[in-house]
Amino acid sequence: MAYKEALWDGSDPSYAPGAARSGRWLYWKPPAKYKKMGYTKTSERLPGELGDGRDLDRARRCRELTREMLAFFGVNIDTYDVGTWGWLVDRYINDKHSPIRDVKANTREGYLWVLQRWTAAIGTVSIAQTDYVMICELRDGMKAKGRNEAYISRMFDRLRAVAKYGKLIKHAPAREVSEILSDMRFQSAPRRSVTPTREQIRAIIEEADARGLESFATGLMIQWVFCLRSVDVRGQWLECDPNAGGIVRKRERSRQNRGKPEVYERWQDGLTWDMVDEELTYFEKVISKTAKAMPDPIRFDMTDAAELRQRLTALAARGRIGPVIRSEKTGMPYTRYGWSQVFRRLRDSLGLPKELTVMDTRAGALTEAKNMGVAPFDLRDAGQHLEVSTTDRYARGRNEAIAKVVKLRNL
Structure with missing residues (x-):
C-alpha cells in the first residue's frame, strides 16, 4: 500500500x-x-x-x-512496501537487534554489497510470492549471466540470512522462504588449489624493490614469513564517525555517489610501530579476525629473520610513528584494493600465473610448512586459527601429500 x-x-x-x-x-x-x-x-x-x-x-x-x-514494522515507507524483500532487507540492515550487527565491520561491508544487489533485483517482490520455483529461476538466471558458483553461493547465503531474520521477527512469509532455502543446496565454490611458491614470492619482492616499493616488499615478506593475512599487515579502512580518533580520511566518491553525504573512514587492524620492539627482534599483535576469541597479542619472533629486520630498519629511518607499511605513492596506509592491485601488476610483469593472488600468500606459506612436516597443531598456531580444521582449508598441496604417502608405502 x-x-x-x-x-x-x-x-x-x-x-x-x-x-x-x-x-x-x-x-x-x-x-x-x-x-x-x-x-x-x-x-x-x-x-x-x-x-x-x-x-x-x-x-x-x-x-x-x-x-x-x-x-x-521498522519500514522505510518512502521506498519499500511492507512485506517486500526491500522492506525486509532494509529492516535487517537497520534493526539494532539484527544479527548483522554482530559481525566485524569489514565483513558487514561485504554483506551490504550483496544485499544491495538483492534489493536491486527483487526489492519490490512480495516475500509471500517467493516460492521454490522463483528461487530456482533466480539461481538459473545468475548462471545464464555467467555468474560462477562462488558468486551464486555468496548471494544465496545472504538471502538465507535475511529470510531467517524475517523468521525471527515472526514474519510468516519469510519463515516459509527460510524453510525452503534451508532444504535447498547451492553448489559451493571449489577450494582454491593455487599456492605461490617461495621462489615466486621472492621474485615479486625483488620486483617491488626494483620499482622503489620497499614498503610493499617488506609487507609481503612479513605476510610470507609469519603466515599473516594482508589485513594484519597493511590494515584496512572502515567507515567511521568523522570525529573518530586515529587516522581518518574522507572516502573517495564514485560518480554515482556524488551529491550524497560525505563518508569517513578510519584506518585500523594493521601493524604499527608501537607493536615492534626497539631492537626489531619481535612484534606483538592481536589478530583481527580472531580478536574476540583470542584477545591477547601474539608475539612474532624476528631474531632469525635477518633480511626482514634489515628491511624494517630501513623503514624505521623514515620515522617510527603510526603504520609500519605505507604506500610510497600516497604516504598513507594501503587500501585493500590498492594492495591487491600492486601485487597483480608485479605478478603480471613477471609473467607469473594470473591465478595467483595476494590472498594466496598465506596459504602458500602454510602449505610450505605442511610439506616440511610441521605438526598439525603447530601449523594451527602458526596460522593463528582456533581449529586444525580451519588451517587444513588453507594448507593445500594435496598432490605433494599423496606423493609422500606413495613413497613411504613403497620403501
Whole structure:
C-alpha cells in the first residue's frame, strides 16, 4: 500500500489514511495485510462525530496512528512496501537487534554489497510470492549471466540470512522462504588449489624493490614469513564517525555517489610501530579476525629473520610513528584494493600465473610448512586459527601429500 507524502509532511491536512465510518462515529483501522503480519492494534475510535467540524483533528490522528503502525514494522515507507524483500532487507540492515550487527565491520561491508544487489533485483517482490520455483529461476538466471558458483553461493547465503531474520521477527512469509532455502543446496565454490611458491614470492619482492616499493616488499615478506593475512599487515579502512580518533580520511566518491553525504573512514587492524620492539627482534599483535576469541597479542619472533629486520630498519629511518607499511605513492596506509592491485601488476610483469593472488600468500606459506612436516597443531598456531580444521582449508598441496604417502608405502 502506497501512502501519500502528506502522511509525513502534512501537506494535505484532510488526508485521513485508515479512516472508516460506523453510524455517526469514525474509526481508524489498520489495513488487513498489516494485521495479518502481526500488528496487534485493531482500531481506535476517533474524536467527535460526523458533522461536528473536527474533520482535520480526526485526519491528523489517522496520520499519527498510521505512522505508529509503520514504525512497528521498522519500514522505510518512502521506498519499500511492507512485506517486500526491500522492506525486509532494509529492516535487517537497520534493526539494532539484527544479527548483522554482530559481525566485524569489514565483513558487514561485504554483506551490504550483496544485499544491495538483492534489493536491486527483487526489492519490490512480495516475500509471500517467493516460492521454490522463483528461487530456482533466480539461481538459473545468475548462471545464464555467467555468474560462477562462488558468486551464486555468496548471494544465496545472504538471502538465507535475511529470510531467517524475517523468521525471527515472526514474519510468516519469510519463515516459509527460510524453510525452503534451508532444504535447498547451492553448489559451493571449489577450494582454491593455487599456492605461490617461495621462489615466486621472492621474485615479486625483488620486483617491488626494483620499482622503489620497499614498503610493499617488506609487507609481503612479513605476510610470507609469519603466515599473516594482508589485513594484519597493511590494515584496512572502515567507515567511521568523522570525529573518530586515529587516522581518518574522507572516502573517495564514485560518480554515482556524488551529491550524497560525505563518508569517513578510519584506518585500523594493521601493524604499527608501537607493536615492534626497539631492537626489531619481535612484534606483538592481536589478530583481527580472531580478536574476540583470542584477545591477547601474539608475539612474532624476528631474531632469525635477518633480511626482514634489515628491511624494517630501513623503514624505521623514515620515522617510527603510526603504520609500519605505507604506500610510497600516497604516504598513507594501503587500501585493500590498492594492495591487491600492486601485487597483480608485479605478478603480471613477471609473467607469473594470473591465478595467483595476494590472498594466496598465506596459504602458500602454510602449505610450505605442511610439506616440511610441521605438526598439525603447530601449523594451527602458526596460522593463528582456533581449529586444525580451519588451517587444513588453507594448507593445500594435496598432490605433494599423496606423493609422500606413495613413497613411504613403497620403501
